[in-house]
Amino acid sequence: MHIRDIFARQPATFSFEFFPPKSEVSAQELFRNIAELQPLRPTFVSVTYGAGGSTRDLTNDLVVRIKSETALDAIPHLTCVGHSEAEIRQILERYAQAGITNIMTLRGDTPRDHPAGDSPWRDFRHAGDLVRFIRRFNESGAHGDKRGFGIGVAGFPEGHPETPNRLLEMERLKAKVDEGADFIITQLFFDNRDFYDFRDRCELAGIRIPIIAGIMPITSIQGMRRMADLALGARFPAPLIRAINRTAGDEEAVKRVGVHWATEQCRDLLDHRVGGIHLYTLNRSTATREIFATLGVKDSSGLV
Secondary structure (H helix, E strand, O other): OOHHHHHHHOOOEEEEEEOOOOOHHHHHHHHHHHHHHHHHOOOEEEEOOOHHHOOHHHHHHHHHHHHHHOOOOEEEEEEOOOOOHHHHHHHHHHHHHOOOOEEEEEOOOOOOOOOOOOOOOOOOOOHHHHHHHHHHHHHOOOOOOOOOOEEEEEEOOOOOOOOOOHHHHHHHHHHHHHHOOOEEEEEEOOOHHHHHHHHHHHHHOOOOOOEEEEEOOOOOHHHHHHHHHHOOOOOOOHHHHHHHHHOOOOHHHHHHHHHHHHHHHHHHHHHOOOOEEEEEOOOOOHHHHHHHHHHOOOOHHHOO
16 A cells, blocks of 8 residues: 555554564564564554665565565665665566555665775665655656555654764755655654654654654663664663663563553654654564553554
């Protein structure tokens, strides 16, 4: 379903994110978790894309399998790193043929094993370049749906780690929207005040598309440290750290604290009319199901 139709039918969306498994065992485990999440009827699910397109085929395979074997609406991520226009066109044509109607566009990170001094950028240096290319693909009529792909971009409530100038950061986000983006999914955050300030700054900048809040429940100390690495600059509020410290490292207690914190974030966001909530699942179902249960909703269609 095109993203415009999705937002027209629901006042608030609830979506999940998965990453492509690298083994058959991991794939089977992921689909067991997907089966447990299907009854929650997420508005859509997204599938990540490795640095430099390292999981290009895996991403495509997972998206197509989700579409063919489940009732879920899958949105693939697509990054700029290392891609030529011809390669991106080929990927878009494949998704169009598979009936995919939305794409999440990202600049992407440089692969860790990329040779020093060798630029990872080819025909696309910024996510805005990719948005522009997809919009032109849409206009060419190459997609079976006359509206083409709905286009998502990333937002950073705590600030982009490579753009300390917050005014410039907002100008770049506005440029992506002007190129044709239809919605924004934010990087994870743990203090809703950061999100509300980001949303207000978007409004002041003339950004009028839906903004979906990215939430990742903490389920372990190790996972918390990985979040700090993955989301450079991620801010862990003192009350959250204090609550984690009170667990004395007990794994189950850490998980309870993390899921409770994320649930309260979701409740508060819904109370403040968030455009949507995007849960980073790490290919697990338990935390997501617990959040839904505590929020008191049967599935995402009951969110208001």
